[in-house]
Amino acid sequence: MKKVSLSEKIKEITLAHGFRMSKSLGQNFLKDPEVLANIIQAAHLKTEDTVVEVGPGIGVMTQAIAREAGRVVAIEIDKGLIPILEETLEAYPGVEIIHEDILKVNLEELQGRCFPGIAPKVIANLPYYITTPIIMHFLESAMSFQSMIVMMQREVADRIMSGPGHKTYGTISVAVQYYTRVEKVMEVPRGAFLPEPKVDSMVIRLTPHPVPPVALDDHDHFFRTIKAAFSTRRKTLLNALSNHFDKALVARALTEAGIDPVRRGETLSIEEFARLSNSLYRIKKSS
Numbered sequence: 001m002k003k004v005s006l007s008e009k010i011k012e013i014t015l016a017h018g019f020r021m022s023k024s025l026g027q028n029f030l031k032d033p034e035v036l037a038n039i040i041q042a043a044h045l046k047t048e049d050t051v052v053e054v055g056p057g058i059g060v061m062t063q064a065i066a067r068e069a070g071r072v073v074a075i076e077i078d079k080g081l082i083p084i085l086e087e088t089l090e091a092y093p094g095v096e097i098i099h100e101d102i103l104k105v106n107l108e109e110l111q112g113r114c115f116p117g118i119a120p121k122v123i124a125n126l127p128y129y130i131t132t133p134i135i136m137h138f139l140e141s142a143m144s145f146q147s148m149i150v151m152m153q154r155e156v157a158d159r160i161m162s163g164p165g166h167k168t169y170g171t172i173s174v175a176v177q178y179y180t181r182v183e184k185v186m187e188v189p190r191g192a193f194l195p196e197p198k199v200d201s202m203v204i205r206l207t208p209h210p211v212p213p214v215a216l217d218d219h220d221h222f223f224r225t226i227k228a229a230f231s232t233r234r235k236t237l238l239n240a241l242s243n244h245f246d247k248a249l250v251a252r253a254l255t256e257a258g259i260d261p262v263r264r265g266e267t268l269s270i271e272e273f274a275r276l277s278n279s280l281y282r283i284k285k286s287s
Helices: 006-016 033-042 060-066 079-088 107-114 128-139 154-161 171-179 219-231 237-242 247-257 270-286
Strands: 050-054 071-076 095-099 121-125 147-153 180-188 201-208
Touching: 006 060, 006 079, 033 060, 033 147, 033 180, 033 201, 050 060, 060 071, 060 079, 060 121, 071 079, 079 095, 128 147, 128 154, 128 171, 147 154, 147 180, 154 171, 154 180, 154 201, 171 180, 171 201, 171 219, 171 270, 219 237, 219 270, 237 247, 247 270
Parallel strands: 050 071, 050 121, 071 095, 121 147
Antiparallel strands: 147 201, 180 201
16 A cells, blocks of 8 residues: 655645645645654653644644653644644544634643643744744743744744854844753754745754743843843944933943943843843832
């Protein structure tokens, strides 16, 4: 009997259900079994694990996850995929399908309702246009997780992994690296998807820090400072921050933090951003 390829299987299932992939939802289904196997391997799944999968599609990766993990909570926004998932995942009693927009899901409530006291692993093949909001939704939530294996546009992954001094270094780099240790898992060519996107992808692993890498006087102020520093990349820190905070206070904070005011935001490490934010916060609070 001829072995059916993953690509043929995707076409067969979607055709049988009259399903058409949505450009507006950024739907590109993974058809490369080697990439799929590498993602599962990178997640280091065990039978006692619970996995939250974002964007299960027709359930190909969900099946692979369910064969290794004890429980899978698959969250899918497209109602047209729900009957397909119910069919393809029928043989996997450990899978729960939730029809919801992940950005509208209260992740802390989800954890308390579906797997109380358990820190899940997260696996996601994210639409390119909404990758950053979804990642930050998890990182800023009160839901704890062990790790996050994320497939995303390579350009976005490069920004997340970037360090000080690189042109790709920015707000998302500092934000994600504040919350997690970032590791590259693999690059994925555009030909691994159906339909084929116009860009290549990358899989990265995000592992939450046991303790934050820097001590902050005020969490929200830290992120406001970062956004302000990167808001006008060509300006010096003094001028960029002065668009959002009092210039005299900014100048004083830079001096106290030991940071040259003519430097630009993309040259600062997370530690330097923390010193600057803490200095500025204390000065503002005392003035």
